[in-house]
Amino acid sequence: MNPAVLAASLVASVALAVQAPARPAPPARKGPPASTEFRRTDPPMVPGARVAFPALDAWVQGTPETAFAPGTVYVFEFFGTNCSHCREWSSLVHELVRVNGARGARFIAVTDEQPAVVRAWLDRPGMRESMHWAIACDPDRSATATFQNGTFRNFNPRLFVVKDGVVQWFGHPNQAEKPLERIMAGDWDPAAARAEAVLDSQVSLAKSRLDAMASECNDSGDWSRMLVLLDSVIAALPERAGQYKAQRFLIMVGLGDRVEEGYAYGRAVAKDHATEANTMRLLARAVLAAPYTRRRDVEFGLECAEASDRLSGGKDPKAADALALAWFSKGDAGKAIEHEARAVALEPTAKQRREYERVLERYRTTEAGPAPIKPPPQPGNATPPAAPGAD
Secondary structure, three states: OOHHHHHHHHHHHHHHOOOOOOOOOOOOOOOOOOOOOOOOOOOOOOOOOEOOOOOOOEEEEOOOOOOOOOOOEEEEEEOOOOOHHHHHOHHHHHHHHHHHHOOOOEEEEEEOOOHHHHHHHHOOOOHHHHOOOEEEEOOOOHHHHHOOHHHOOOOOOOEEEEEOOEEEEEEOHHHOHHHHHHHHHOOOOOHHHHHHHHHHHHHHHHHHHHHHHHHHHHHHOOOHHHHHHHHHHHHHOHHHHHHHHHHHHHHHHOOOOOHHHHHHHHHHHHHHOOOOHHHHHHHHHHHHOOOOOOOOOHHHHHHHHHHHHHHOOOOOHHHHHHHHHHHHHHOOHHHHHHHHHHHHHHOOOHHHHHHHHHHHHHHHHOOOOOOOOOOOOOOOOOOOOOOOOOO
16 A cells, blocks of 8 residues: 555544534443554465455356466456446556456456446446456455455455466556566566565554544544554554654644644654655644644744655655645745646646646635644544545
8 A cells, every 4th residue: 555645544534533513422432442552463365375266156248267277367356337446547457458468367357246237337338348358246245355355455456466376466556567567477476565565454454443543532532542552553563653653743733732742752753754755744744734733833844844855856746745835834825836836747647636736726826824723623523534445
């Protein structure tokens, strides 16, 4: 999973969990409180794992198969006929099929929908010509449980590549080109991707625990247990310590109401992780953008944003966007426009580029200054955010 996306997810979860209009506090939650201890748990699905051919209930298109053919590379694509994300990335999947199908890879699209639903979808004009590879139905979700759920990831991988019953790689279509090229060439070692996949699984487990704790803290109004859990996550995942420390800083200067202690902690984090662009960017955004940050130290936010951009070599659109926000918060619209325009120019994906363009227009048309601070919400005044979907 992309660490920057994941690092921002708790920020979004905490913010979303407290933005609904005030309402009476709900009854106390049943069951034991969320644990403040986090431990690593290895997932069953990793590159190098051996798997049986999935039991697919019905084949809507293509020749049914029940076993892996020796030497053949199989690519299982998990999708849904009404999935907007699948539509967004469909052209990339089509290109992967075109290139690697010609080299002998076997593509099988898997959906948990009923065959009749999929056939009706395929009967739409141009669909069969567009999606011409095998399609199988998995309504009991046994294949999903084995493959996607076995990764422990909140953002379920779309593609799984298997050869001779051994999982070679899994992930998002936009990450698949190079691994597939090497797998097809025969020089891919799944063990090389194992460590990253295992770490991603731990990060997802941590996110689930942190989201549950955010819900509990939102109901009680006491965020001290979140800080304890974050300390446990930091100790268990030293590879990602910077991002979780930035999240701890966010809680301290916001909903946790430990502002002075929080800024002292944040400055220590900035010093200890001074070479990590992502950590510096997250610190900057916690200061400058989080709605419930109780005091905006714009100078500290600018310092962190400048460090993130410098460490990124001026080539990361997210860092450029954070630096633009820092200058806008400081009151310099000209520099904000300059850096946000750079973020637009650097951003490769159309969806995110449109978001930067909207921000750029706001910087051109509104008075520069720090983002307003929202008053702290009353405990239990919102419904916690839903669990995330596929990536």
